[in-house]
Amino acid sequence: MLPDIVAPGLSVLFCGINPGLLSAQLGQHFARPGNRFWPALHLSGFTPRQLKPSEQHELLGYGLGITNMVARPTARASELTGQEFVQGAEILTKLAGKYRPQTVAVVGVTAYRAGFARPKATIGPQPETLGPSKLWVLPNPSGLNAHYLLPALADEFRKLRLSVLD
Structure with a gap:
């Protein structure tokens, strides 16, 4: 099991899809060198x-x-079931109800669509909340996601950061 890095009152709680094999082995989120x-x-x-x-763990300080x-x-995330x-x-x-982050950012629109039954969801802010938290969807940073090169991916993360500062 990969540990959650979480504390009360965070600005953003990022939610990946699931651990890759290397991440699980090392106990580190997004551990594969090609992950962005x-x-x-x-x-x-x-x-x-x-x-x-x-x-x-330094994330908590930010x-x-x-x-x-x-x-x-x-x-691969495609090995996961809808359930x-x-x-x-x-x-x-x-988790959001317990720790009450300002925003929960799901990193992967396909995971968000499947998990929350929102088949037409797009990248960016979502109209609903997750308990007390705003909800945002970011592109999957996996190197397998060819739709987003690093500059475009960073731009989507930047939009989230700027919204948190408002």
Whole structure:
């Protein structure tokens, strides 16, 4: 099990889809070298330098946290079932209610659509909330997501950061 990096009152709680095999092995979120989460986080201005996966606990000092929608590690997110996404959305809702982050950012529109039964959801702010938290959807930072190159991915993260500052 990959540990949640969470505390009360965060600005943003990022929610990945599920741990990859390397992340699960190392106990570090977004651990695969080709994953663009950490570079996008830095380039968007959330962190003053690019953190390494091994420095994930430093997120709390920036008012950020991280969890996953589904706890089960897989080589690809496509190996997950619809039921796992629905159960993960229920768990995420409870987590948001307990820790009350300002915003929950689901990192992967497909996971958000499946988990929350929102088949037409798009990237960006969502009209509903997750308990007391605003809800935002970001693109999947996996290197397998060819729809977003790093500059475009960082721009989407930047939009979230700017909304949190409002």
